[in-house]
Amino acid sequence: MGVQNKVSLPVIKRLPKYYRYLTNLSADGKEKISSSELAHMMGTTASQVRQDFNCFGGFGQQGIGYKVDVLRAEIGKLLFGDGERLPTILIGAGHLGSAVSSFISRDTNGYRLIGVFDINPDLFGKEMSGVPILPLHTLSDFCAQHHPEVAVLCVPRQSAIDLAGDLVSYGIHGVWNFSHYDLSVEYPELTVENVHLGDSLMSLGYRLRNKE
Amino acid sequence: MGVQNKVSLPVIKRLPKYYRYLTNLSADGKEKISSSELAHMMGTTASQVRQDFNCFGGFGQQGIGYKVDVLRAEIGKLLFGDGERLPTILIGAGHLGSAVSSFISRDTNGYRLIGVFDINPDLFGKEMSGVPILPLHTLSDFCAQHHPEVAVLCVPRQSAIDLAGDLVSYGIHGVWNFSHYDLSVEYPELTVENVHLGDSLMSLGYRLRNKE
Numbered sequence: 001m002g003v004q005n006k007v008s009l010p011v012i013k014r015l016p017k018y019y020r021y022l023t024n025l026s027a028d029g030k031e032k033i034s035s036s037e038l039a040h041m042m043g044t045t046a047s048q049v050r051q052d053f054n055c056f057g058g059f060g061q062q063g064i065g066y067k068v069d070v071l072r073a074e075i076g077k078l079l080f081g082d083g084e085r086l087p088t089i090l091i092g093a094g095h096l097g098s099a100v101s102s103f104i105s106r107d108t109n110g111y112r113l114i115g116v117f118d119i120n121p122d123l124f125g126k127e128m129s130g131v132p133i134l135p136l137h138t139l140s141d142f143c144a145q146h147h148p149e150v151a152v153l154c155v156p157r158q159s160a161i162d163l164a165g166d167l168v169s170y171g172i173h174g175v176w177n178f179s180h181y182d183l184s185v186e187y188p189e190l191t192v193e194n195v196h197l198g199d200s201l202m203s204l205g206y207r208l209r210n211k212e
Numbered sequence: 213m214g215v216q217n218k219v220s221l222p223v224i225k226r227l228p229k230y231y232r233y234l235t236n237l238s239a240d241g242k243e244k245i246s247s248s249e250l251a252h253m254m255g256t257t258a259s260q261v262r263q264d265f266n267c268f269g270g271f272g273q274q275g276i277g278y279k280v281d282v283l284r285a286e287i288g289k290l291l292f293g294d295g296e297r298l299p300t301i302l303i304g305a306g307h308l309g310s311a312v313s314s315f316i317s318r319d320t321n322g323y324r325l326i327g328v329f330d331i332n333p334d335l336f337g338k339e340m341s342g343v344p345i346l347p348l349h350t351l352s353d354f355c356a357q358h359h360p361e362v363a364v365l366c367v368p369r370q371s372a373i374d375l376a377g378d379l380v381s382y383g384i385h386g387v388w389n390f391s392h393y394d395l396s397v398e399y400p401e402l403t404v405e406n407v408h409l410g411d412s413l414m415s416l417g418y419r420l421r422n423k424e
Contacts, residue, residue: 012418016411020392043397075349079414082423097312103409110417150420174420176413179233185255191423193416197407199228201388202291204405205322206224208362208386209293211403 007055014052015075017042022072034065085112086174087147091163092116092154093133094128096178104152104176107128111150116143143170150174175190219267226264227287229254233283235243246277256285297324298386300360303375304366305330305338305345308390316364316388317341327354355382362386369393 021042025033035053036046054061059074060066070157088104090097097116098120116128123133134142142148151172153160160179164187165182167175174191184192233254247265248258265271272278295321300316309328313414325342328340335345346354347399354360355417363384365372370392376399379387385402387395396404 009421013411013415015418020411027383040398047319053294064398068260078422079418081417086420087298095307095311095314099307100409101309103413104265106410109410113253142339150416156342173415174416176416182229182255185253191253191416191419193412194417195407195409196228197312198318198321198403199225199316200407201321201323202231203225203230204362204388204403205293205298206227206291207405210219210290211215 011055013054015079017070018052019075019079022068022075025068026072029067030154031189032065033071035070038066060144080110085110086150087112087114088115088140088152089115089117089142089148089172090128090131090148090154091117091136091139092159092178093120093123093128094154096150097154098128100152100154100176100178101131105131114146114148117142140166140170143172147171150176152176153179153183155179213402221240223264223267227343228290229265229306231284231287231291233380234280234287237280237286237369243284244277245280245370250278250375255368277401292322297298297322298362299324299331300362300364301325301351301354301360302308302364303329303348303351304367304390305332305335305340309364310340311365312366312388312390313343315342326358335396350380352378355384359383362388365391367391367397 004049021038032142034046034047036123039049045046052064056074059071073185086106089112091103092099093116101113101116103109104111107130113129113131116131117136117139118133119136124135126133151167153163153175155163157180160177160181160183163180164183168187168190173189175193177183177192177194178197180198183190184195224417233250233341236268247261251258251261268286270291271283284337292331297319302313302316302325305328313325315321316323328343328345329351330345331348333347336347338345363379363382363386365375365387367375369392370388372395373391374397376393380402385401385406389395389404389406392408392410392411394406395402
């Protein structure tokens with residue numbers, strides 16, 4: 001399968017949605033699906049679906065439709081590679097950290113939670129999603145020993161600013177970022193996925209207040 | 213200020229980010245900023261910034277730069293209207309619900325949390341962000357009495373499917389959706405902001421596994 005050199009971010013962001021829909025279809029026993037059926041379910045157009053799939057070599061023959069399981073497996077390979085899960089640490093063990101840790105430890109997403117860090121001594125020794133919470137000052141040693149590749153940042157903006165350089169020097173190259181600090185501006189070598197919950201709420205507010 | 217009839221979703225999604233940066237600049241005592249300075253900080257281009265602002269009438273004179281406080285106030289008006297906060301309910305009082313409830317109850321985001329609902333009797337009478345957790349079967353009466361406009365869905369996919377029609381009939385017109393059900397396909401009258409955390413993680417994984 002020929003993957004084009006550079007797939008655009010909007011296409012990449014739609015891959016998990018395709019994967020979710022195909023997983024549901026497969027669970028419902030559906031064997032084949034056309035691009036227009038898939039598009040209709042997902043609230044998009046058949047042309048968009050075909051264009052997206054063409055970025056990865058097409059996945060099927062036009063006019064015949066796609067085999068659900070084959071398509072799901074192909075997209076799964078793109079998302080999860082050979083199935084090896086990415087070793088991941090989480091920093092900030094508050095409410096948000098606790099909620100998102102379950103997404104990391106859920107093995108269907110392709111990650112493996114290996115360490116959780118906080119600065120609050122009351123949390124040390126407790127567990128989050130089955131992983132002990134450690135003092136933040138042990139992070140450097142931990143990374144030297146266990147080589148995490150991904151960090152999840154559930155900390156305030158200033159803590160993220162203070163941590164970013166260290167994380168890069170410890171070998172972290174991917175960040176799932178819940179902080180209000182846009183790391184990728186200063187550290188373009190990092191692959192960053194931002195989840196700015198406040199921004200999401202504010203743009204919902206704009207749309208509700210400015211409805212036609 | 214002339215707002216164009218239909219501002220595109222990517223522009224709307226960038227407004228909170230401008231607002232955040234301007235808030236930081238204002239806190240740092242910065243009085244004026246050029247589109248290229250702002251663009252540089254945010255990791256975008258001056259042309260993008262000017263294009264975005266032009267959707268709302270421009271906010272300033274080219275070549276002179278923007279007054280930080282004036283620009284922040286103008287964007288704030290777009291995001292928060294006259295400042296009246298949107299009455300909001302949250303459904304699903306688990307870890308995720310607990311984490312996101314603080315974003316709703318934080319008055320800087322433009323919402324007012326007025327009710328929290330769950331089906332777990334162990335939670336009834338407890339509080340989340342200062343609001344009592346109520347049984348889900350009382351939702352209809354609650355909505356008839358208190359007229360919430362926005363619902364936050366922190367429930368599994370099937371519960372979201374089961375609830376969606378009811379929410380529309382109770383007068384809800386905005387949804388902050390953490391469930392894996394894309395409500396806007398079946399209910400186009402709803403304004404929906406999706407936060408699919410699993411999707412976000414998977415697309416990060418794709419980018420990490422397919423780096424050039």
